Amino acid sequence: MKIMTIFGTRPEGIKVAPVIQEMANHLEIDSVIVNTGQHKEMLDQVLDLFDITPTYNLEVMKAGQSLGELNSVLIEKISKVIEIEQPDYVFVHGDTATTFAGAFSAYVHQIPVGHIEAGLRTNNIYSPFPEEVNRQLVGRIAIDHFAPTNKNKENLLKENIDANNIHVVGNTVIDALLNISERKNNLSDKLNHLLSNNKRTILLTTHRRENLDDLHSVYRAIQRITDSYEDVQVIFPIHKNPVIREKAQEIIGENPRVHLIDPLEYEQFVHLMKQAYLIITDSGGIQEEAPGLGIPVLVARDTTERPEGVEAGTLLLVGTDEDKIVEEVERLLSNPKDYQTMSGIQNPFGQGDTAKKIVNYVKMKFK
Numbered sequence: 001m002k003i004m005t006i007f008g009t010r011p012e013g014i015k016v017a018p019v020i021q022e023m024a025n026h027l028e029i030d031s032v033i034v035n036t037g038q039h040k041e042m043l044d045q046v047l048d049l050f051d052i053t054p055t056y057n058l059e060v061m062k063a064g065q066s067l068g069e070l071n072s073v074l075i076e077k078i079s080k081v082i083e084i085e086q087p088d089y090v091f092v093h094g095d096t097a098t099t100f101a102g103a104f105s106a107y108v109h110q111i112p113v114g115h116i117e118a119g120l121r122t123n124n125i126y127s128p129f130p131e132e133v134n135r136q137l138v139g140r141i142a143i144d145h146f147a148p149t150n151k152n153k154e155n156l157l158k159e160n161i162d163a164n165n166i167h168v169v170g171n172t173v174i175d176a177l178l179n180i181s182e183r184k185n186n187l188s189d190k191l192n193h194l195l196s197n198n199k200r201t202i203l204l205t206t207h208r209r210e211n212l213d214d215l216h217s218v219y220r221a222i223q224r225i226t227d228s229y230e231d232v233q234v235i236f237p238i239h240k241n242p243v244i245r246e247k248a249q250e251i252i253g254e255n256p257r258v259h260l261i262d263p264l265e266y267e268q269f270v271h272l273m274k275q276a277y278l279i280i281t282d283s284g285g286i287q288e289e290a291p292g293l294g295i296p297v298l299v300a301r302d303t304t305e306r307p308e309g310v311e312a313g314t315l316l317l318v319g320t321d322e323d324k325i326v327e328e329v330e331r332l333l334s335n336p337k338d339y340q341t342m343s344g345i346q347n348p349f350g351q352g353d354t355a356k357k358i359v360n361y362v363k364m365k366f367k
């Protein structure tokens, strides 16, 4: 059976890697790997780490590309590859433009789609934007919905998806995280030096499109926190999006206790997360990883499709309001009891066997 896996951004790469690696263990699977190249440097790091060589590199990334342009070029290029390969089944992951375009292109060629990380919802179509609509639309198209949690399954049932087609299997991010976090620390000398200077480290990442106009408020909060706490430093591996890089440089670029660095290779990022005092982020994937590592996360978003981490107590939604961020960070910096409450290790997203479950299911389907 020929199975095509389509992905294109850093988080998709991290989360499909365990599935691609698992498929390689099954001789009867002819695995066609399609990297749309929606991300370039940030995804290349992931491919190197997991030793994945795509069958196709579609190289769609262009600076300043609009969402309309991105979606149309993705559909055009993915469709061509589907026509050449004629796969029996297509895997897509998550909620990016690549996810939607991959599922839609498979649909127009009447090829069944398996959606990995299905059923995450905020039910607000502009938050996150455009991810909420991407995943809802893929939910209409997919034949198999690999849901990380029971809550995700419930979301799908509310949309009248047939229960027989929903498989609660955990999230492949835990497979990737467990694999990588066992490796020994390979941080650069510069980062190891920073982490051994007796300061508490706040790890920061921001990239959400709906937050781009509010980033100054997040960065000003960072400025105020480092002004007030001499024993605090911030490490900020900045997303490659030039809009984010310019804003960060403008507001916190000169701050000696804020370290703006390039995106880290996943293995290094995991080691950095483990050593952080707390994380401030608008990332989806980090909201899943941090509970497993016991690191408190302030989520710089108004909504989350990952309520499991909030219920587990590791995540706190703080939005992008400057005062609110400062208030919550100060609370965690100065109140050890509150800090302890948020740092218990919890893992609501699986046991590290998700990829195996997904591949076994699809294999049985074609028997």
Ligand code: UD1
Pocket: 009, 010, 011, 038, 039, 040, 041, 042, 043, 061, 062, 063, 064, 065, 067, 070, 095, 096, 097, 098, 130, 131, 207, 208, 209, 240, 241, 242, 284
């Ligand atoms: C995309 C996804 C988002 C996902 C995020 C993960 C969409 C619409 N958005 O958002 O769902 O959460 O990835 O990070 O699918 N760039 C580089 N090099 C890279 C990567 C990006 O230069 O390796 C720059 C390019 O100028 C690119 C811009 O960043 O145009 C934005 O990338 P894009 O994929 O459009 O959106 P993200 O904000 O990364």
Ligand code: UDP
Pocket: 010, 011, 014, 205, 207, 237, 238, 262, 263, 264, 265, 266, 267, 269, 270, 282, 283, 284, 285, 286, 289
């Ligand atoms: N990540 C990484 N290097 C970094 C920052 C993040 O490898 O410098 C990883 C992180 O551990 C998580 C994923 O990238 O697995 C999240 O990607 P991102 O925040 O870009 O996307 P999202 O998860 O929000 O879609």
